[in-house]
Amino acid sequence: xxxxxxxxxxxxxxxxxxxxxxxxxxxxxxxxxxxxxxxxxxxxxxxxxxxxxxxxxxxxxxxxxxxxxxxxxxxxxxxxxxxxxxxxxxxxxxxxxxxxxxxxxxxxxxxxxxxxxxxxxxxxxxxxxxxxxxxxxxxxxxxxxxxxxxxxxxxxxxxxxxxxxxxxxxxxxxxxxxxxxxxxxxxxxxxxxxxxxxxxxxxxxxxxxxxxxxxxxxxxxxxxxxxxxxxxxxxxxxxxxxxxxxxxxxxxxxxxxxxxxxxxxxxxxxxxxxxxxxx
Amino acid sequence: xxxxxxxxxxxxxxxxxxxxxxxxxxxxxxxxxxxxxxxxxxxxxxxxxxxxxxxxxxxxxxxxxxxxxxxxxxxxxxxxxxxxxxxxxxxxxxxxxxxxxxxxxxxxxxxxxxxxxxxxxxxxxxxxxxxxxxxxxxxxxxxxxxxxxxxxxxxxxxxxxxxxxxxxxxxxxxxxxxxxxxxxxxxxxxxxxxxxxxxxxxxxxxxxxxxxxxxxxxxxxxxxxxxxxxxxxxxxxxxxxxxxxxxxxxxxxxxxxxxxxxxxxxxxxxxxxxxxxxxxxxxxxxxxxxxxxxxxxxxxxxxxxxxxxxxxxxxxxxxxxxxxxxxxxxxxxxxxxxxxxxxxxxxxxxxxxxxxxxxxxxxxxxxxxxxxxxxxxxxxxxxxxxxxxxxxxxxxxxxxxxxxxxxxxxxxxxxxxxxx
Numbered sequence: 001x002x003x004x005x006x007x008x009x010x011x012x013x014x015x016x017x018x019x020x021x022x023x024x025x026x027x028x029x030x031x032x033x034x035x036x037x038x039x040x041x042x043x044x045x046x047x048x049x050x051x052x053x054x055x056x057x058x059x060x061x062x063x064x065x066x067x068x069x070x071x072x073x074x075x076x077x078x079x080x081x082x083x084x085x086x087x088x089x090x091x092x093x094x095x096x097x098x099x100x101x102x103x104x105x106x107x108x109x110x111x112x113x114x115x116x117x118x119x120x121x122x123x124x125x126x127x128x129x130x131x132x133x134x135x136x137x138x139x140x141x142x143x144x145x146x147x148x149x150x151x152x153x154x155x156x157x158x159x160x161x162x163x164x165x166x167x168x169x170x171x172x173x174x175x176x177x178x179x180x181x182x183x184x185x186x187x188x189x190x191x192x193x194x195x196x197x198x199x200x201x202x203x204x205x206x207x208x209x210x211x212x213x214x215x216x217x218x219x220x221x222x223x224x225x226x227x228x229x230x231x232x233x234x235x236x237x238x239x240x241x242x243x244x245x246x247x248x249x250x251x252x253x254x255x256x257x258x259x260x261x262x263x264x265x266x267x268x269x270x271x272x273x274x275x276x277x278x279x
Numbered sequence: 280x281x282x283x284x285x286x287x288x289x290x291x292x293x294x295x296x297x298x299x300x301x302x303x304x305x306x307x308x309x310x311x312x313x314x315x316x317x318x319x320x321x322x323x324x325x326x327x328x329x330x331x332x333x334x335x336x337x338x339x340x341x342x343x344x345x346x347x348x349x350x351x352x353x354x355x356x357x358x359x360x361x362x363x364x365x366x367x368x369x370x371x372x373x374x375x376x377x378x379x380x381x382x383x384x385x386x387x388x389x390x391x392x393x394x395x396x397x398x399x400x401x402x403x404x405x406x407x408x409x410x411x412x413x414x415x416x417x418x419x420x421x422x423x424x425x426x427x428x429x430x431x432x433x434x435x436x437x438x439x440x441x442x443x444x445x446x447x448x449x450x451x452x453x454x455x456x457x458x459x460x461x462x463x464x465x466x467x468x469x470x471x472x473x474x475x476x477x478x479x480x481x482x483x484x485x486x487x488x489x490x491x492x493x494x495x496x497x498x499x500x501x502x503x504x505x506x507x508x509x510x511x512x513x514x515x516x517x518x519x520x521x522x523x524x525x526x527x528x529x530x531x532x533x534x535x536x537x538x539x540x541x542x543x544x545x546x547x548x549x550x551x552x553x554x555x556x557x558x559x560x561x562x563x564x565x566x567x568x569x570x571x572x573x574x575x576x577x578x579x580x581x582x583x584x585x586x587x588x589x590x591x592x593x594x595x596x597x598x599x600x601x602x603x604x605x606x607x608x609x610x611x612x613x614x615x616x617x618x619x620x621x622x623x624x625x626x627x628x629x630x631x632x633x634x635x636x637x638x639x640x641x642x643x644x645x646x647x648x649x650x651x652x653x654x655x656x657x658x659x660x661x662x663x664x665x666x667x668x669x670x671x672x673x674x675x676x677x678x679x680x681x682x683x684x685x686x687x688x689x690x691x692x693x694x695x696x697x698x699x
Contacts, residue, residue: 004618005620007604008620008621009620009623011603025669026669027666029504029585030504030585033507036503037496037499037503040496043470043619043620048475049476049486087469087472088472089472090477091479092476092478092484118433119433119455120431120432120455122454126451
């Protein structure tokens with residue numbers, strides 16, 4: 001198992017040699033197949049494919065005609081000038097990259113919208129024609145539509161600047177998003193009017209959970225307070241309600257007034273964070 | 280208040296004292312041009328705002344006039360009567376309309392059920408496989424369908440159950456199946472430099488036109504080997520590849536390994552695979568039973584594959600090395616981190632995506648299927664697409680060794696193929 005193992009490439013050569021030397025009785029079934037369809041050349045180092053940034057623009061000429069020109073950006077200097085990097089693949093760049101970056105910097109919440117990145121056939125963009133606007137068949141509206149529309153404008157409209165194209169594309173986008181929102185709102189109203197029962201919201205569920213916790217806590221705190229009362233009663237002895245009233249010196253219609261005055265209870269209650277009067 | 284009156288009298292528009300504290304004159308100030316334009320002198324939001332709304336809604340039957348506590352006079356009595364009678368008419372009409380709508384709704388639309396009520400009827404998650412999930416979703420859709428249909432849906436098993444022919448594979452299909460995604464640039468094997476299109480977001484992108492041409496070349500090999508009755512072995516030892524490997528092998532009429540390549544299966548096959556069942560079949564793939572007993576009793580050499588298709592090349596270096604030692608041609612999916620010299624026919628593609636693997640393997644399996652069909656057609660015409668002398672000689676020798684009465688010139692068909 002050396003670094004470069006050429007045995008798999010030489011199976012046919014070796015089979016022929018084996019056959020000639022009678023090491024194998026019959027030729028293997030694949031012998032002719034490998035002659036008909038030989039393995040491809042491997043481990044050949046070729047110059048890597050270059051990906052220059054090409055911008056297509058339409059320019060108006062002095063005679064009133066327009067001309068589409070392709071402007072290739074000067075290739076960037078490679079990061080390393082080592083000879084070993086000569087065959088290394090280079091970065092793929094497109095003009096859209098910059099447009100996309102700008103759009104999503106300005107509209108970061110567009111990235112938060114759910115989006116399907118899975119492709120079924122790969123022909124999703126086959127029928128797209130961005131000269132007709134942002135919305136394309138089989139392509140849902142997203143920031144990518146803006147980028148493609150902007151690129152189309154940049155390539156076809158004479159002497160347009162990037163900012164102008166951006167403004168046109170994003171205004172169209174805003175209009176479509178507004179329409180979408182209105183359509184969704186009306187659909188919801190309609191559905192509710194016709195008796196639809198929407199799924200309970202996350203807020204509803206969380207409130208339910210919270211309520212449950214509050215109730216549990218209330219039970220627990222009540223039991224704690226009762227425990228404290230019992231403990232203090234065992235310590236100081238049971239006190240008759242009349243004596244209690246006397247001790248308190250109040251009118252004492254409510255026997256719970258005594259508990260309120262009890263320091264243990266008050267402490268327990270304050271620890272539990274509730275008013276003793278409610279118990 | 281005095282200030283306000285003064286201002287009104289002087290005919291100016293200005294705002295009276297604000298609750299905002301003004302640094303220069305903390306208590307009061309007079310309305311001048313300066314104070315009008317000064318933001319600080321304007322009325323604060325904390326100031327008392329008069330209620331400007333009209334009491335009641337215009338649709339309500341009360342009106343502004345109701346607020347005025349005037350008693351009706353004989354002069355207004357007929358107007359009030361007409362108003363009340365028209366209100367009664369409206370009420371009755373509304374009642375009729377509502378009852379009609381309710382009746383229509385009750386007859387036409389079934390009573391709406393809540394989402395959760397419906398969902399409780401379905402088998403609970405987790406689902407065993409994607410297909411179970413799909414069936415649950417379909418059932419839910421049946422329950423809730425309101426005349427809608429979904430189109431252009433991705434089903435993960437379609438590529439496994441119905442893979443395309445190698446000639447039908449297109450570049451968009453390869454792209455949609457994520458065949459172009461390589462590994463992080465730091466993990467690359469420089470031997471793959473000719474298969475790499477470029478770098479994007481820190482990973483190597485495989486050149487799909489090369490993938491397609493290499494795939495077709497490999498498919499051609501699979502088809503020819505299958506046509507000649509060779510033994511094709513599919514090896515894919517990752518968990519995600521199980522369905523793919525099994526289905527591909529079944530389709531191509533080959534064999535599969537989906538858990539582990541036991542090291543030495545080729546180099547020490549006599550020990551490892553000695554007890555495996557073998558049968559002799561004729562050209563129509565029917566078993567020749569007279570060879571069953573001698574094959575079981577006599578010691579025999581272990582069968583070897585004629586072609587190995589490896590789906591996860593990186594993990595199966597041992598397998599490929601053994602194939603190299605025993606002179607077996609190999610086909611392998613070569614990602615950007617795999618040494619392409621390990622296999623005879625590399626297919627540069629992504630081996631980490633189940634979709635990609637399913638597409639490549641499926642296309643090869645389709646080629647194998649075509650080859651098997653061609654072989655069977657030739658057999659029906661009474662021809663063989665391969666030489667049978669080797670097998671005949673082997674069986675003859677085996678018969679002599681076992682000194683059994685084996686009919687060599689079998690009338691029912693030529694013994695030609697061994698299955699392991």
